[in-house]
Amino acid sequence: MDRRQLLTGAGAVLGAAALPLKVGAESASDPATVKALNDLFDGIFNEAVDNSPTLATSLGLDKGDRAALKYKLGDASEAEEVRDVARNDKYIKSLKAIDRSKLSGMDRINYDTVLWSGENQKSGYDKFKFGSWGSGQPYVLSQLTGSYRSVPDFLNNQHTIETKADAEAFLSRMDGFATVIAQETERFKSDVAKGVIPPDFALDRALGQMEAIRAIKGADSSMAKALATKTQSKGIAGDWAGEAAKRVDGAIAKALDAQMAAVKAVRPKAVHDAGVWRLPDGEAYYTFAARAGTTTTLTPDEIHKIGLDMVAELTSEADTRFKALGMTKGTVAERMKALGDDPKYLYDNTDAAKEKLLEDLNVQIRAVEAKLPEWFGTLPKTAVTVRRVPKEIEAGAPGGYYQRPTLDGSRPGAYYINLRDTKEWPKWSLPTLTYHEALPGHHMQISIQMEAQGLPMLRRIGGFSAYSEGWALYTELVAAEMGMYDTDPAGYIGYLQSALFRAIRLVVDTGMHSKRWTREQAIKYFVDTNGDAESAATTEVERYCVWPGQALSYMVGKIKWAELREKSKSHQGAKFDIKAFHDRGLVNGPVPLQVLEQVYRDGGFIA
Structure with a gap:
């Protein structure tokens, strides 16, 4: 979007x-x-x-x-x-x-x-x-930004086809795709002239993705296949795949070639420095990005300190939990890695095993769904589906993310998981991801928001990362309180790893953009602190490089949600109702964190 x-x-x-x-x-x-x-x-x-x-x-x-x-x-x-x-x-x-x-x-x-x-x-x-x-996105083109990666995904997954006119509209948008690529190429060149060039590794990753897309012939492209499948399922006659293929091999290929040429021309000028501090007025830019991401006035130094303190606290708790599992040797990160390498927790890296993984996620959704009425008064009406991140973009895509439903619920919410390498997803790590992305995390929050008839319309469709990501991370804690890990001690380690992962983000994001850490320093901190696979840590760090400040929103937001709950308990005493607390925060829609406090104050939850 x-x-x-x-x-x-x-x-x-x-x-x-x-x-x-x-x-x-x-x-x-x-x-x-x-x-x-x-x-x-x-x-x-x-x-x-x-x-x-x-x-x-x-x-x-x-x-x-x-x-x-x-x-x-x-x-x-x-x-x-x-x-x-x-x-x-x-x-x-x-x-x-x-x-x-x-x-x-x-x-x-x-x-x-x-x-x-x-x-x-x-x-x-x-x-x-x-x-x-x-x-807070400083680069028009990167491994995460650019229509070259977003438009095919949009057309394949969001453009609905019921009639011949809808299929013609799909082709019309493919014609427009070439125009959008060309417009972004011009903006990329304009930014380069202003001294704004992505880091060398971001350009390399983007070029790799562009080249992979460009190498696919039109008939085999995801857009041609998607259009063929959609029209066939509705009995719409015509050579739709052929028409799509012509566009992929024609105007789209030409526009993408020009874009790749522009990136290659700039590549020798790119530097390896990861942070936006090197951009024009870069320190001020990061202050803006941090404020936008957290919706607070916390400084980068304050956020860095919060991150370090939380890393220490969570590492200590993880150590205790590992000892309870009989894992006493090595650092917490080394034990995380050992648990992640344990064959009994791994799926084979095959298509069949990946399908089984997706089935298991659906089982987890149904299990937590059964317990929701004990903790939430308002429940989403819209369904959520589990989908695999498209293969053509999985190399640079996040590990998991959520796509909201339509307002009328005709397209359900979608929880995407990146299955480029199943080793990145040991079984004990998956429940927490599911609670974060689906229920009671993003899908619950966003569906309730979109279904809230009492909210003004754009409040129903708007969002704040600190609110929504903070909520999703907070619900990982709620899932633990719901008893989702009571018979799954390894899964609880997964919960702690997820929380530690978000605390590390506070350290790494501010480290690179404010304290001038290198990309390699940030990756090493991830691996050494959380035991992440280097490939996963690299993807994460490179994401923060091109989207500064956004990674801060998760833990800063969670801290605010948890803080407001404790304040509400203290203020309301025996009258405190967890379902009412959750409803108050959800049905009133996304707001900046400083406004969220006012939402609870107006509702009589806090003084």
Whole structure:
């Protein structure tokens, strides 16, 4: 998805539809002011959808009056970035013209959330006109950024086909794909002229992925196969695969060749330094990225210290748990590695074994789902499916991630797992990943958010990484409290490894971008501290290099959720209800962490 959806991980949530505010019944806002606020939000939401065809599709809104959007991709030009800046400034000005003092309860929360988002983006827009403007992603092209990797995945997994017109729209978007690649190539060149060049290893990884995609003939491309499968399943006659293949071998190949040539031309200028400190005004950029990622004012030094303290605490607990398993020799990392190398916990690296792994994840989802009513009052209505990360992008993709459903639930939420090497996923590590990505983690939070009829529309589709990733990491703790590891001591080690992994991120992200650690230093810290496979640690570290600040959101967010729960217990005493606590945080939607505290204060959970 492009950033013009106003939904970056950093947390843009500019918009909302005029819907009845059932959530926040404590509100006593001035009705005329509320109407003005919702009218503004409604306009922002509609403008966001109309300017982003991919957003329209992801939400299932590319039909009816918006049917034409299904034939298009977003505009990836620098001129569109400039238009984004103007739109954001317009939204902030309009919002500030509304009298906040006449709002209360959730109306005020909505106002504060939207304003925080707009001003956060503006702070990026005003100072850093490179990469994805207004977000914490400094590079147009890398192993994680660029339409060369996102558009095929989008078309294959989100573009629905029911009719011949839908199939024609798929081909139209393939035509647009070549244009988007060309636009990004021009932006990449523009950024290079500004002194913004990805590290050498990021360019090498990106080139490797581009070359792998380019080497596939059109008839064998994932897009041609996906279009053929979708049309055949609906009985839509025509040589759809052939038409798709022509585009892959024609305009798309030409655009990708030009993009690879641009990257290769820059490669000799790339340096090995991992951190964004080396970019123009790089230290200020990282301060912006850290604030965007955490939605707090914590400094890189403070975050680094928190990380070191948590690493020490979690390492100590893991040591105790290992001793209970009879594993007493070596460092915690060495014992993690030994447990990860134990054949009884490994799947074969074959397609059949990978299918079995996916089946096992579904079993884990059903097991935790049965216990949810004891801990959560509101449950998601939308289903979640488990999918494998597409083979063509798995080399540079994260280990696991979540894709949200459509608003109407016609496409379920999807929990993706990267199966490039099953050795990266010993069986004891998988339950925690499942709880994080599916239930009670991302799928629960995002589905409830999207199903919350009382929330303004763009609050229903917006997000903040610190809120959502913090929630998902917090629910790993909740899963342990639910008893999911009571008969699985090795699985509990997996839970501790996951928490330690996120604490390490605080150290490594700030280490590279603020303290000028090298890539190799960061990888070694991961391996030496958590026992990760070097391939997995390398992928993670290289991710942080091209997406600074985002990795901070997980543990900083978890700390806030856990802190608010303890404050609520202290304030409410015997009246504290864990289901009510969880509902309060979920049904009111994603907010910056400082606003989350106000959500609980307004609800009487904390003083």
